[in-house]
Amino acid sequence: MPTLKFAVLAGDYIGPEVMTEALRVLAHVARQENLTLAYTAADVGGAGIDRHGKALPESTLKICAEHDAILFGSVGGPKWEKLPPHEQPERAALLPLRKHFTLFANIRPGLLYRELTEASPLKTSRIPDGIDIVCIRELTGGVYFGQPKQTTTLPDGDVQAVDTMVYRRSEIERILAVAITTARARKKKLCSIDKANVLETSVLWRKTVNAYVAHHAPDLELSHMYVDNAAMQLARNPNQFDVFVTENMFGDILSDEMAVICGSLGMLSSASLGASKNSLGLPFGLYEPAGGTAPDIAGKGIANPCAQILSAALMLRFSFGLEKIATRIEAAVRKAVTSGTRTSDIAFGTDAVGTKAMADAIIAQL
Amino acid sequence: MPTLKFAVLAGDYIGPEVMTEALRVLAHVARQENLTLAYTAADVGGAGIDRHGKALPESTLKICAEHDAILFGSVGGPKWEKLPPHEQPERAALLPLRKHFTLFANIRPGLLYRELTEASPLKTSRIPDGIDIVCIRELTGGVYFGQPKQTTTLPDGDVQAVDTMVYRRSEIERILAVAITTARARKKKLCSIDKANVLETSVLWRKTVNAYVAHHAPDLELSHMYVDNAAMQLARNPNQFDVFVTENMFGDILSDEMAVICGSLGMLSSASLGASKNSLGLPFGLYEPAGGTAPDIAGKGIANPCAQILSAALMLRFSFGLEKIATRIEAAVRKAVTSGTRTSDIAFGTDAVGTKAMADAIIAQL
Ligand SMILES: CC(C)[C@H](C(=O)O)[C@@H](O)C(=O)O
Ligand SMILES: CC(C)[C@H](C(=O)O)[C@@H](O)C(=O)O
Numbered sequence: 001m002p003t004l005k006f007a008v009l010a011g012d013y014i015g016p017e018v019m020t021e022a023l024r025v026l027a028h029v030a031r032q033e034n035l036t037l038a039y040t041a042a043d044v045g046g047a048g049i050d051r052h053g054k055a056l057p058e059s060t061l062k063i064c065a066e067h068d069a070i071l072f073g074s075v076g077g078p079k080w081e082k083l084p085p086h087e088q089p090e091r092a093a094l095l096p097l098r099k100h101f102t103l104f105a106n107i108r109p110g111l112l113y114r115e116l117t118e119a120s121p122l123k124t125s126r127i128p129d130g131i132d133i134v135c136i137r138e139l140t141g142g143v144y145f146g147q148p149k150q151t152t153t154l155p156d157g158d159v160q161a162v163d164t165m166v167y168r169r170s171e172i173e174r175i176l177a178v179a180i181t182t183a184r185a186r187k188k189k190l191c192s193i194d195k196a197n198v199l200e201t202s203v204l205w206r207k208t209v210n211a212y213v214a215h216h217a218p219d220l221e222l223s224h225m226y227v228d229n230a231a232m233q234l235a236r237n238p239n240q241f242d243v244f245v246t247e248n249m250f251g252d253i254l255s256d257e258m259a260v261i262c263g264s265l266g267m268l269s270s271a272s273l274g275a276s277k278n279s280l281g282l283p284f285g286l287y288e289p290a291g292g293t294a295p296d297i298a299g300k301g302i303a304n305p306c307a308q309i310l311s312a313a314l315m316l317r318f319s320f321g322l323e324k325i326a327t328r329i330e331a332a333v334r335k336a337v338t339s340g341t342r343t344s345d346i347a348f349g350t351d352a353v354g355t356k357a358m359a360d361a362i363i364a365q366l
Numbered sequence: 367m368p369t370l371k372f373a374v375l376a377g378d379y380i381g382p383e384v385m386t387e388a389l390r391v392l393a394h395v396a397r398q399e400n401l402t403l404a405y406t407a408a409d410v411g412g413a414g415i416d417r418h419g420k421a422l423p424e425s426t427l428k429i430c431a432e433h434d435a436i437l438f439g440s441v442g443g444p445k446w447e448k449l450p451p452h453e454q455p456e457r458a459a460l461l462p463l464r465k466h467f468t469l470f471a472n473i474r475p476g477l478l479y480r481e482l483t484e485a486s487p488l489k490t491s492r493i494p495d496g497i498d499i500v501c502i503r504e505l506t507g508g509v510y511f512g513q514p515k516q517t518t519t520l521p522d523g524d525v526q527a528v529d530t531m532v533y534r535r536s537e538i539e540r541i542l543a544v545a546i547t548t549a550r551a552r553k554k555k556l557c558s559i560d561k562a563n564v565l566e567t568s569v570l571w572r573k574t575v576n577a578y579v580a581h582h583a584p585d586l587e588l589s590h591m592y593v594d595n596a597a598m599q600l601a602r603n604p605n606q607f608d609v610f611v612t613e614n615m616f617g618d619i620l621s622d623e624m625a626v627i628c629g630s631l632g633m634l635s636s637a638s639l640g641a642s643k644n645s646l647g648l649p650f651g652l653y654e655p656a657g658g659t660a661p662d663i664a665g666k667g668i669a670n671p672c673a674q675i676l677s678a679a680l681m682l683r684f685s686f687g688l689e690k691i692a693t694r695i696e697a698a699v700r701k702a703v704t705s706g707t708r709t710s711d712i713a714f715g716t717d718a719v720g721t722k723a724m725a726d727a728i729i730a731q732l
Contacts, residue, residue: 085562085569095564121602122487143509143531149566158534161570165509165529168520195615196451198461200515203451204527231619232626235601236487249561253597253619260598 003036004320005279006069009044009060012089013293014303015073021305021359022071022312028363029325040067045075045089055092061100068278069319070097071312072288077295090292098139102275103286104171105178106137106251107314109269110238110258115338118348119263126237131262133241134182137251138175139272141167142201144248167201167247172208178273179245180217186242189221193230193246193254205247227254234258255290264345265291266304267337269311271318278319285319287311301354304343306333309362332365369402370686371645372435375410375426378455379659380669381439387671387725388437388678394729395691406433411441411455421458427466434644435685436463437678438654443661456658464505468641469652470537471544472503472617473680475635476604476624481704484714485629492603497628499607500548503617504541505638507533508567510614533567533613538574544639545611546583552608555587559596559612559620571613593620600624621656630711631657632670633703635677637684644685651685653677667720670709672699675728698731 004026010019023039030037042060043051052059055075064070076089085091097103112131117124120131146164153159183190192209194202206224213222225233227250233240234257246254259268268290273283289307297303310333317326337346341361344352353361370392376385389405396403408426409417418425421441430436442455451457463469478497483490486497512530519525549556558575560568572590579588591599593616599606600623612620625634634656639649655673663669676699683692703712707727710718719727 085572088563091563121489121492123489126487143529144564146528151566151570154534158536159570160532160534161566162512163509163531163565163567165531167527169525195618197454197457198510199529200517200527201529204517204525206451228618228622231597231623235623235626249615250619252561252594253616256594257597257601257623260601 002320003038004030004316005038005067006071006315006319007064007067008039008041009064009070009072010041011044011073011075011293012046012079013074013077013295013298015045015075015293017298017301017303017355018289018305018308019071019073021355022308024359025309025329025363025366026312028366029329032366033325039071044072045093046077046080048093049080049089055087055089056096064097064101068280068282069284069315070286071315072286073308074289074291074293077293095144097286098272099145101284101286102140103272104138104140104275105175105273106139106255107178107182107271107273108135108137108255108258108290110135110262111267112262113334113338116263116267116346119346120261122235122238122261127239129239131238133238133258134186134243135251135255135258136175136179136182136243136245137255138171138247139251140248141171142248165199165201165249167204169204169208172205173212174275175245176209176212177216179243180213180220183220183243184217188219189242191223191225191241191244193225193227193244193250195227195250196224197226201247230254231257234261259290264304265289265307266343266345267306267310269307269314271311271314273318280320282319282321285315287315301356302344302352303355304345305355305359306337306343306362309333309359328366332362335365336361368686369404370396370682371404371433372437372681372685373430373433374405374407375430375436375438376407377410377439377441377659378412378445379440379443379661379664381411381441381659383664383667383669383721384655384671384674385437385439387721388674390725391675391695391729391732392678394732395695398732399691405437410438411459412443412446414459415446415455421453421455422462430463430467434646434648435650435681436652437681438652439674440655440657440659443659461510463652464638465511467650467652468506469638470504470506470641471541471639472505472621473544473548473637473639474501474503474621474624474656476501476628477633478628479700479704482629482633482712485712486627488601488604488627493605495605497604499604499624500552500609501617501621501624502541502545502548502609502611503621504537504613505617506614507537508614531565531567531615533570535570535574538571539578540641541611542575542578543582545609546579546586549586549609550583554585555608557589557591557607557610559591559593559610559616561593561616562590563592567613596620597623600627625656630670631655631673632709632711633672633676635673635680637677637680639684646686648685648687651681653681667722668710668718669721670711671721671725672703672709672728675699675725694732698728701731702727
C-alpha cells in the first residue's frame, strides 16, 4: 500500500479553495486504489510573508525537502502588490524553490477540449478540434539565474544594468531528455525554439539539440523555429506544434501565450521536475496550476478547481509513477466538463456550478 | 521644391515586386505635391550575397549613408536557408544596418481595419472594431548586442555559451522619448513592458520609465506589465493597449505576436528611427514591411503591396517631415482596401486583385 508523501503549499486567495478540492479528489482515488495520503501543509507566498515575514519560509522549505513532491496552489495578489518586483510573492516563492530543488523541467500541457473552443480567443475555425500541445520549458538556466546580474554607475554618470544569459551543453541535454520522453509518448514530433540568428546560447542550444536528437532519438521528427516566429505560429495555428521545447525566458513568454490561447487558465496544469530523485527513485517535482490567485473571485466559492486537480494528476504521474491513476483523473475531469458541469470561466452563459460542485462532478466520474 | 533622397533596398522574392508599387505611389504623390524623388537602388540580403558575396555589401552601406532614409523591402528565402543562422540574409543585413546607423527605435503600428477582422485569428467578438495599437521596440540594445557573447569549453569538458543583456539609462530614456511622442499623438496611454521581477535590466528599465515619465510626460497615463502577461493580454484583448514600449528581445517576440493577431502581414508597416539626423535635420530611418519575402507567391504578381506603401508613408512622416502626405497615403490605402479592392491575403474568397491593381486602386484614391 504505497504512501503518497507530498507537501501542500496552497498559497493565497483562491489557492486554498481549489487546493481543498484537489485534496478531496486525491482522497477519493486513494480510497479506491488503496493508497495512503501523507501530506503536510505549509505557508507560502503572501501567507508566508504575513505569517513568517518571507514568501518562502525556512520551515516551508524544510517540509518540502522532507516529502516526495510539492503540490502548489498559487500565490500573490493586491495585498502585496506594493512590494518591489523582486519581493512579490510569486517571484520570491517560486524562483528559490526552483533553484533549491533544481526544478529544471517545466512541462505545461496546452489542452483545450473541443467542447470548450468557445473559451479560446482564437476563431473556432482555426481550432475545430480544440488544442492539444505541450510546452517544455527549461526552468533553472538562461537569463533567470546567470551571473553577473548587476547595476553599476559608469564613469560618465550613466547607470548600466546587466543580466547574463548562460547555458551549458549539459543543461540543454537534460531538458532535451524530458522533451524526448514527452514527444515519444505523443506524436513523435518535437519543435525546438530558439533565436540562433542572434544568440550564442541559442547557437549552442540548436547544435546540442541536433546532436542529441540524432544520437538518442532519431525516431523523432525534429524541427527548429525562431522564437519570434513561434509567437506568431502559436496564435495562428497552435496545433501545428505537438511538443515544443525552449529555454527559460522564451518559455516564460510562449507558455503564457499558449495558455491564453487555450481559453481558461482554470483548466491548465503544470509540472516542474527536479534533477534529483525522491524517496521512490522518481523525480522530485512541483505541481501547480498555470493560473494565478484570482483575487476578484476569491472567497466566493466559484473558482475552477480543474487546473489544481489536473496538477495533482501530473504529480501522481511523474513523482509517484501512478500513470494509470493520473490518466483516470484526467479522463474524469474531461468527462465532467464535457458532459456539462462547468464553473463560470467555461460556462459561456449556461448555468455555472461552484468550486465544490465541480469537484463533486469529477469525483462522480472516478 | 523639396527633394526626397532615399536608398531603395528592395531585397528578395516579393521584395522588388511590392517595392515597384510603393515607388509608383511615391512618384504619384511627388507629382501632386511638387516633390522631387531622388532615390538610389542597392542590393541587400540574398541579392547582396549572390552579387557581392555579402548580405550587406559595403557599396550598399555607402549608398544608405549618402541618403536621408532607407526604404527597405524584405530579404531571405529558401535559396539561402542552408546558410548558418548568423549568415542568413535577414539577420546579416538587418543587424549591421541597425548597429551602423544606431536605429534604436522600432515603431510598429498594429492596425487591423474593422472591415478586415475576418483576417485575424482572434474571434471577431474580441476585436469588433478591428485593432489599433502601436509597438515601440528598443532596437540596438539588450541581449542583441551586449558583450560578452561567446562560447567556451569549461575545464570539466562541458561547453558553455553566454549572451549579455545590457541597458544603460540613457538608452532607455531615448526610446522613451519616442514612445512619449507616439503616445501623445494618440490616446496618451503608455504601457511599459518588462520582466522587473527577474531581470536587473528590467529593474533599471522600470525605474527609468517611472522617473522619466514623471518628469517629462506627467500628462500620460503610464502602466507597467510583465512580458509574460503581455503575451497573454495581446492575444486576449489587444485593444487594452494603445502604445506599448519594450526592450529589444521582448519587442521582437511581442511585435510578431501583435502582427499575427492583426491578420495579414501584408498590411503591416514599420519604422526604425536612427539616433542621428539626416540632411533635413530629421531622424535618419529605415522603413520596412513587417512581413517577409513570401517565396511561395513570388513572381506571381499577387503579393500585397500595402505594407510597403504604408512603410513609405512612415518614411515621409518621420524622415521627411511630410505628415500630411503620409496621412493622405494611409487614408488612401484604407479607402482602397475597405471599399473592396483586395489582394488574396485579405480577400476572404471574394475576387482578389494583383499587386499592381491594388496599387492602382490606392493611387486612384490619392
Ligand atoms: C513569477 C515569475 C518569476 C515566474 C517566471 O517568470 O518564471 C512566472 O511568470 C512563471 O512563469 O512561473
Ligand atoms: C532577423 C532578425 C535578426 C530580426 C530580429 O530579431 O530583430 C527580425 O526578427 C526582426 O524582428 O526584424
